[in-house]
Amino acid sequence: MNPLQVAVGVVKNPEGKILISLRHADLHQGGLWEFPGGKIEEFETAEQALARELKEEINITVTTAIPLITIKHQYPDRLVQLNVFLVEQFSGEAKSLEGQLFKWVTPAELEHYAFPAANRPIITAARLPHHYAILDDADEALLLTNLQEILNRGVKLIQARLKTLPPVSVTKFIEQAYPLCQQQQAVLLMNSAVECPAEVDGVHLTSNHLMALRSSSGQALTKRPKWLAASCHNLEQLLHAQNIGVDFVVLAPVLATQTHPGAASLGWEQFADLVAKINLPVYALGGMTESNLTTARQSGGQGIAAIRAFLD
Ligand SMILES: Nc1nc2c([nH]c(=O)n2[C@H]2C[C@H](O)[C@@H](COP(=O)(O)OP(=O)(O)OP(=O)(O)O)O2)c(=O)[nH]1
Ligand SMILES: [Mg+2]
Numbered sequence: 001m002n003p004l005q006v007a008v009g010v011v012k013n014p015e016g017k018i019l020i021s022l023r024h025a026d027l028h029q030g031g032l033w034e035f036p037g038g039k040i041e042e043f044e045t046a047e048q049a050l051a052r053e054l055k056e057e058i059n060i061t062v063t064t065a066i067p068l069i070t071i072k073h074q075y076p077d078r079l080v081q082l083n084v085f086l087v088e089q090f091s092g093e094a095k096s097l098e099g100q101l102f103k104w105v106t107p108a109e110l111e112h113y114a115f116p117a118a119n120r121p122i123i124t125a126a127r128l129p130h131h132y133a134i135l136d137d138a139d140e141a142l143l144l145t146n147l148q149e150i151l152n153r154g155v156k157l158i159q160a161r162l163k164t165l166p167p168v169s170v171t172k173f174i175e176q177a178y179p180l181c182q183q184q185q186a187v188l189l190m191n192s193a194v195e196c197p198a199e200v201d202g203v204h205l206t207s208n209h210l211m212a213l214r215s216s217s218g219q220a221l222t223k224r225p226k227w228l229a230a231s232c233h234n235l236e237q238l239l240h241a242q243n244i245g246v247d248f249v250v251l252a253p254v255l256a257t258q259t260h261p262g263a264a265s266l267g268w269e270q271f272a273d274l275v276a277k278i279n280l281p282v283y284a285l286g287g288m289t290e291s292n293l294t295t296a297r298q299s300g301g302q303g304i305a306a307i308r309a310f311l312d
Contacts, residue, residue, distance in 0.1 A: 003072055003081035007049035008037035010068055010126045011060065011087045011094075017104035018126055019058065019094055020113060028078065029116040035084070036102075046083040054087070059097050063089035066297055069125040071279045073118035084122050118279075124247050125281040129156045130293060130303030132250065132283045133310045137162040140169065147177050150310045151184045159204045159229070161191040161307075174198040189229055202227025205246070207237050213244055231285075238278045246280065250305045253286025254296075259307065260286070272299040 011019040018035075025031045036057045040049040051062045065085035072081050096102050105113070107127040115123065133155045135147055143162075150158060158181060162170050174190075178200055181188040187201045192209040202225040205213070210230040230241045232249045241249050251274060253265045265286060266274070275282045281302035284292065288304040289312075296304050 001079055003079040005040040005046070006037060006080055006082050007040050007046045007053060008035045008082050008084045008122070009050050009054050009062070009065065009087045010035050010084060010122065011054065011058075011090065012126075013104060015104075017106055018110065019102055019104055020110070021058070021096070021100040021102035024100065029075070033113040033115050034119070035122065037082075040083070047085070050083075050085055050087075054090070057096075057098050057100065058102060059095040060090045060092045062087055063091060067300055069121060069279075069281060069302070070276060070300060071118050071121060073279065075117070080118060082118055082122070084125070086126075121279045121281060125302055128248060128281055128302055130297065131155050131310065132157045132159065132303065132305035134159045134161050134285075134305060134307045136307045137165045140165060143173055144176060146311055147180065151180060151186060153310055155310055156184070156186045157189075158186055159189045159191060160194070160196075160200070161204075162194050163191065165194075167195045170194055170196050171198050174200060187227060189227055201225075202229065202247075205230040207231045207233055210237060210241055210244075210246070235274055235277060238274060238280070238282075242278050242280050248281040248283070248302065250283045250285040251275070251301075252284075252305075254284040255287030255292070257286040268295055268299050271296075271301065275300040 020033045021036055023030050023032055023034050036054055037050060038053040040046055047065055050065055054060050054062055065087050068084045068086040070081065070083055094102065110123045110126060133150045135158055137143060174196060175198060178188055189202045189204045190196045190200050192203050192205045228246050230246045230249050232238045232241055232251050238249060251271060253260060253263055254271050256265050271284055283303055283305035284296040284301045285305040288306040289309045293304050
C-alpha cells in the first residue's frame, strides 16, 4: 500500500525556537503536539504542499525549506510518509488560522511534549546540528589544541575517537576536554572502542559493537546513555541501529578518504538510497569538506561528519 504523503515543517525562528501546534482531538493522532503541515495533494510537490499548509495553518510564508528527514511509519490504521523540512527563512508572524493552539519552544524542550510515535526521529533531527566532528588521537600532543579549534569553529557535536591512547591518558584528557565542551554547549560522545570511566554525554558505537548489541525486546535498549550513536556501512547495520533505538548514525565512506585509502566509497546516489530506507538522522562521513554539506542535506542526510574538515 502506498503511504499517505505528508509535508511537515520544523519552523525555527531567529532565536532558535521551534513552532509546535496541538492537533485537534478528533483528528488522526489527535490531542498530540505536531509540527505544522498536512497532506500533499495530487499534482503538488512536497515543497508546494509545505508552503500551502504553513500559510493555511499558521499564516507564514516560506522563503527557504531544506530537507531535514523523511519518516515512513506504520500506524495501526494508516501508513504515512512524513517529508520533513527545516524552515529557518520565512516571512510573516505566526498566527493560528485553524484554531490550533501553538507554541515556540527550544529544541531541548521538545522532549517534554507528547508527539505522535512517528515524530521521535524528527525531534532528534531538530535537536542535532549539521556538523559532527570526530577527534582522532593520531597526534596526542595536538588533542587539546584540535578540540579548541573545533569548538572555536562553533561545532556542537563531537566524538572522541581515542583508539590508540592508553586509558590513563584518555581519562586525563576527558577531565580537561569535557568541561570545555560543556562551556560551549557542545555534546561530547566517546567511541565505544575506548575504555573510559569518565562521564561524557554519550557513546558512539563502532559498527562491530553495534551489531553485537541485541536488545531482548528488539526495541529500544533499557539502559542506554543520554546520546547513542553508531557507525554504519550498509543497510543491515542501519536497520539494526534503528531497531535497537540508536539516536543517529554516520554512514561511511561516502567519498574517497585518506583515512581508509582504497576502500570502496558509496557515492551520493547510494547514500541517498540508503538514507531513504531508514528513519534516523544520518551524517555523511568519508572525504567530507564544508563544500559537501549542501549535497549531504539535499540527499536526505542530517549533515557531514569529518575528522579533518574542521581543522584545516
Ligand atoms: N502535520 C503533521 N502530521 C503528522 C505529524 N506526525 C504525524 O505522525 N503526522 C501524521 C498525522 C496524520 O496522519 C498525517 C497528517 O495528516 P492531517 O490530517 O493532519 O493533514 P492535513 O493538515 O492536510 O489535514 P486535513 O486538512 O486533511 O484535515 O500525518 C506532524 O508532526 N505533523
Ligand atoms: Mg495539518
